[in-house]
Amino acid sequence: MSAIFKLISSNDWEDAKITGVIPKTEIDLKAGGYHVYQMDDLEKLCKLSFAQNDYPIALELEPSSLISQLTWHQPNQDRAWKEGIIKSVDIYADLVMNIYSFEWGDTDGETWCKIVGE
Template identity: 90%
Template sequence: MSAIFKLISSNEWEDAKITGVLPKNEIDLKAGGYHVYQFDDLEKLCKLAFTHDDYPIALELEPSSLISQLTWHQPNQDRAWKEGLIKSEDIYADLVMNIYSFEWGDTNGETWCKIIGE
């Protein structure tokens, strides 16, 4: 079973630790679930969806309790990454197994981000 990840900001994670529930962004709300991703796409998605000042993190979710609600969508011409949708009202913070942060940099005017461990 592949690992699944949710990208959120550090501030959203702090709130989730208090409420016990992971936040949904506008795209999640519109889709009626939580968008999740695979490890290999996290750096690309982080760069697209966040800035360094957002302090994004990747939450690795315990997959066995979510797999029945998860549908994967393959990459296409509009989206160069595999995207999952978990059709769930809530995902509880206690399903987070690991937390990864990102290192940001700039090489020749090109911003990059690299995933680093917990």
């Protein structure tokens, strides 16, 4: 079973540690479930979805309890990454196995982010 990751801001993670529930983002609410991704797409999605001052992090989720609620959508002409939707009311913070941060930089005017802690 491959790893699944949820991208959120550091502030949302701090809230999740208090409430015990990972908050849904705006796109999660629109989709009716949590968006999750695979490791290979995290850096690209971090750059597309967050600003550096959001301090985004990637939460590696324990997949066995979520797999029955997970549907993967393959890349298409509008989305160059594999995207999963977990149709769950809540995902609990205790399902987080690992937390990864991102290093940001700029090379020749091109902003990039790199996952830290693999």
